[in-house]
Amino acid sequence: MRKIVKYVLVLLLGIMMLTPVKVEAASLSLSASRSSVEVGDTVTFTVSASNGAGRIDLSGAVNDSVFLDNSSQSFSVTATQAGTLTVTASGVLADYDTEADQSFSRSVSVKVNSPSSGGGGSSSGSSGNNGSTSNEETTPEETPEEETPKSTDNTLSSLSVDKGTLSPAFSSDVTDYTVDLTNSETEITISATANDSKASVSGTGLQPLKIGANSFAVDVTSESGSRRSYIVNVNVSETPTVFLEKDGNQMGILNNLESVDIPKGFTETKVTINGQEVTALVNEEGIVTLLYMQNANGEKQFFIYDPNSSDYSIYNPIALCGLDLAVIDIPVDMQAKEGMTYGQVEVDGQTFYGWKFDDTGMENYTLLYLMDGSGTAHYYMHDSVLDNLQIYDNLAPLTAQKLNDMSYDLKVYTYCTYGFGAAAGILLLLMLFFAFKKKRHLAVAGTGMTTEPVKMAKPKKTKKKNKEDDQDQIVMPEEKDTQVDPDLFDEVNKSVSDPEVPADSHVEEDFFSAIPNDAVAFIDPLEPKPKKKTPEVKADVKEEEDEWIDHKMVESVLSDLLDGKQDKKRQ
Numbered sequence: 001m002r003k004i005v006k007y008v009l010v011l012l013l014g015i016m017m018l019t020p021v022k023v024e025a026a027s028l029s030l031s032a033s034r035s036s037v038e039v040g041d042t043v044t045f046t047v048s049a050s051n052g053a054g055r056i057d058l059s060g061a062v063n064d065s066v067f068l069d070n071s072s073q074s075f076s077v078t079a080t081q082a083g084t085l086t087v088t089a090s091g092v093l094a095d096y097d098t099e100a101d102q103s104f105s106r107s108v109s110v111k112v113n114s115p116s117s118g119g120g121g122s123s124s125g126s127s128g129n130n131g132s133t134s135n136e137e138t139t140p141e142e143t144p145e146e147e148t149p150k151s152t153d154n155t156l157s158s159l160s161v162d163k164g165t166l167s168p169a170f171s172s173d174v175t176d177y178t179v180d181l182t183n184s185e186t187e188i189t190i191s192a193t194a195n196d197s198k199a200s201v202s203g204t205g206l207q208p209l210k211i212g213a214n215s216f217a218v219d220v221t222s223e224s225g226s227r228r229s230y231i232v233n234v235n236v237s238e239t240p241t242v243f244l245e246k247d248g249n250q251m252g253i254l255n256n257l258e259s260v261d262i263p264k265g266f267t268e269t270k271v272t273i274n275g276q277e278v279t280a281l282v283n284e285e286g287i288v289t290l291l292y293m294q295n296a297n298g299e300k301q302f303f304i305y306d307p308n309s310s311d312y313s314i315y316n317p318i319a320l321c322g323l324d325l326a327v328i329d330i331p332v333d334m335q336a337k338e339g340m341t342y343g344q345v346e347v348d349g350q351t352f353y354g355w356k357f358d359d360t361g362m363e364n365y366t367l368l369y370l371m372d373g374s375g376t377a378h379y380y381m382h383d384s385v386l387d388n389l390q391i392y393d394n395l396a397p398l399t400a401q402k403l404n405d406m407s408y409d410l411k412v413y414t415y416c417t418y419g420f421g422a423a424a425g426i427l428l429l430l431m432l433f434f435a436f437k438k439k440r441h442l443a444v445a446g447t448g449m450t451t452e453p454v455k456m457a458k459p460k461k462t463k464k465k466n467k468e469d470d471q472d473q474i475v476m477p478e479e480k481d482t483q484v485d486p487d488l489f490d491e492v493n494k495s496v497s498d499p500e501v502p503a504d505s506h507v508e509e510d511f512f513s514a515i516p517n518d519a520v521a522f523i524d525p526l527e528p529k530p531k532k533k534t535p536e537v538k539a540d541v542k543e544e545e546d547e548w549i550d551h552k553m554v555e556s557v558l559s560d561l562l563d564g565k566q567d568k569k570r571q
Contacts, residue, residue, distance in 0.1 A: 025051060025095060025097070025098075025102075026049070026050065026051050026052025026093040026094070026095040026096065026102050027049075027050045027051065027052070027093075027104075028047070028048070028049055028050075028052075028056065028089065028091070028093060028104035028106055029047070029048045029050070029106065030045065030046070030047050030048075030087065030088075030089045030106035030107065030108050031045070031046050031048075031108060032044070032045050032046075032085075032087075032108050032109075032110045033045075033046075034110060035110060035111065036110060036111040036112070036113060037079050037085075037110060037111075037112055037113070038079065038112070038113045038114070038115050039079050039080065039081060039082055039112060039113070039114060039115050040078070040079065040080075040115065041078070041079050041112075042076050042077065042078045042079075042149045043076070043077055043079065043085060043110050044074050044075070044076050044077075045058075045061070045062055045074065045075050045076075045077065045087045045108065046072055046073070046074045046075075047066070047068070047072060047073055047074075047075075047089045047106075048068070048071070048072035049068035049069070049070060049071060049072070049093055050070060051070060051095065051096050051097070052070065052093035052094055052095050052096060052102070053067075053068065053069040053070060053093060053094055053096075054067070054068065054091055054092050054093040054094055054101075055067045055068075055091050055092070056068055056089050056090070056091035056093075056104075057089070057090055057091055058075070058087060058088070058089050059087075059088050059090075060085075060086045060087045060088050060107075061077045061085040061086060061087050062075045062077060062087045062152055063152075063153075063154075063155065064152060064154060064222075064226045064228065065228060066226065068093075070096070073226075075087075075152045075224060075226065076149060076150055076152065076224060077152065078149040079110075079112040081112065082112050082113060082114045083112050084109050084110065084111055084112060085109065085110040085112055086107065086108070086109045086110075087107070087108055087109075088105065088106070088107045089104075089105070089106045089107070090103075090104065090105040090106070091103075091104060092104075150222075150223045150224040151196050151198050151199070151222055151223040151224060152222050152223070152224045152226055153194075153195055153196035153198075153199060153222050153223075154194075154196075154199055154220045154221060154222035154226050154227060154228040155172040155173075155194075155195040155196075155220065155228065156170075156172055156192050156193060156194060156195060156201070156218070156220055156230060157172065157193050157194065157195040158170065158191070158192065158193045159177070159190075159191070159192045159218065159230055159232075160190075160191045160192075161179055161188055161189065161190055161191075161232065161234075162188065162189040162191075163179070163181060163185055163188050163189075164179040164180060164181050164185075164188070164234070165179065166178075166179060166232070167179070167180075172195060175228065175229065175230050175231060176230075176231045176233070177230070177231065177232050177233065178232075178233045178234075178235065179232060179233070179234045179235070180234075180235050180237065181209065181234060181235070181236050181237070182236065182237055182239055183211050183236055183237065183238045183239050184239065185209055185236060186208065186209050187206055187207060187208050187209055188206075188207050188209055188234055189205065189206050189207070190203070190204050190205065190207060190216060190218060190232055191204055192204050192218045192220075192230070194220055196222065196223065198222070198223040199220055199221060199222045199223060200220070200221045201218065201219070201220050201221075202218070202219045202221075203216060203217050203218040203219050204218055207234075209234060209236050210236065211236050211237075211238050211255075211256045212235070212236060212256050212258045212259055213233065213234075213235055213258070213259055214233070214234040214235070214236060215231060215232070215233050215234075216231070216232045216233075216234065217229045217230070217231055217232075218230040218231075218232065238254050238255065238256045239252075240252025240253055240254060240293070240294065241253075241276065242273050242274055242276050242278050243274075244273070244291075244293070244305075244310065244312055246311065246312060249295065249296075250295075250296065251293040251294070251295055251303065251312070252293055252294050252295075253273065253278045253279075253291050253292070253293050254279075254292045254293060254294060254300065255278055255279040256279075257279060257281075257292060260292060260300075262281065263281065263290065263302065263315075263317040263326070264317070264324055264373070265283050265284050265324075265373050266281040266282060266283050266288075266290060267281065267282060267284075268280075268281060269281065269282045269289075271289065271305075271307065273310070278291070279292070280305065281302075283373070283374070283375055285374050285375055287374065287375035287376075288304060288315075288371075288375035289304070289305045289306075289307060290302045290303065290304060290305065290315055291303050291305045291312065293312075301314065301315075301316070302315045302316070302317070303315055304328065304371075313328055313329035314327065314328060314329050315327070315328060315371075316328075318350065320347065320348055320350070320370075320389060321348060321382070321387060321388055321389040323372075323389060324372075324373050325370040325371060325372060325373075325380075326370060326371040327352055327370060327371075328369070328370065328371045328377060330342075330353055330369050334369070337355055337367075339357060339358050339359065340355035340356065340357055340358060340367060341355065341356050341358060342354070342355050343356070345366050345368070347366055347368065347382050347384075348382075348387065352368055354366055354367055354368040354369065355367040355368075364383060364384045364385045365381060365382065365383060365384075366381075366382045366384070367379055367380070367381055367382075367392065368380045368381075368382060368389075378391045378392075379391070379392045380392060
């Protein structure tokens, strides 16, 4: 049973996944209430937007512009002459689902017929003809349409201003105009007349002005309710009242910066010039002050202003090779440079004043004098091949050979840097290795154990030439607090020096067995040392000290002693 339920659920899920999902795209439709009418009849055109929003322009029998937001709007048109009534709707709708803009254009036509000559006679004589039912049915349908037509005309027949001139010249089909005035004008009067006496007009009359851009809308609403807006843009330019003069040129300071693109990194502030407060810009570091000024020809531009000297120089913000810089004036005393020619140069599609190298081997390089975002001026070297820009404050004459030498030095420096880095890395690894090894050895020494197992070798017998060689010292480890009985030492010495002692004596074996494997001591076999307790060795002692003294050496010394004893006995 559970398997059946599971299969059914899987089947239902599969059906749900395969069920198509209906996605509606934005659409525009245009329709007419009738396909044909007679002169004097009224037909209604309806434009609709579905699943989208946008402005639609209507032309032809209906001249209007509407904004549709998933909605529709209707327009009534009365046929005045035989022919065809055609309405075209076009515009762009933003799709609700995809948010993409789609362009549409729709058109519909209605045929207009001349009025029938018998239609009027039959209507007037309908009271005497009871059998004419068709005339009785037609009259009530056509009469309301003729009595309720509404005008859709929402155009202007005239538009004017009392100051300045409209640009372009007025036309009922043009809806945007511009008027340029000076700041001496503080107000303007706009006049307009509707083309249809039944339409209403708003937005006219006396309007206040401010320095900068001013926008006014004149709205025309037709009898049917459709509206059209005529826009009048009045630009009021500022007349400077504070001036700066340099080299015989007078520059006027402008305070209105509303329509001006403020350079990146600058904020608006106020400075006092010639006793008057004017608008200026200052950068984040507070180093550079900019003034927006215009010359006698009305050309406007930013200039760097020095409050201390009241001097100014050009400032033109640019983006060059990914850097935010500014073109500034180059003083005359800086223009002449050895091995270079000053003049207009083209860099990255822009023209500046700069230097080209006289050396033909450096034809790809250009020297510029620009200001960075912090307000510091630098010389910049541009490479047209790599299309990069680098600061070049070394003003010594530069040739192609020197440039190659600089490139070589840079490569050598780079390789040396890499080499030192690699050597430092290897040295660090070696230090870590030996530090780890030392730590491990100290840890083993602290336990009293050796890091490697020690195998006891059998004593080797060697012959000694002199008796004095028998008095070699016995060397044993000092790490252990181990003492050998002095009496045992006496017996060993006696067995070595006295020929009467049998060779198979076990005195030496007893002595050797009394020495622990890890014991170390310095013992004189001829003169037994008194018992002396050696201090306990801690784990942090030198791990390599007396490391050469091991059990093999002790065995070798004992073997020499035994061989010497046997030689004496044979003698």
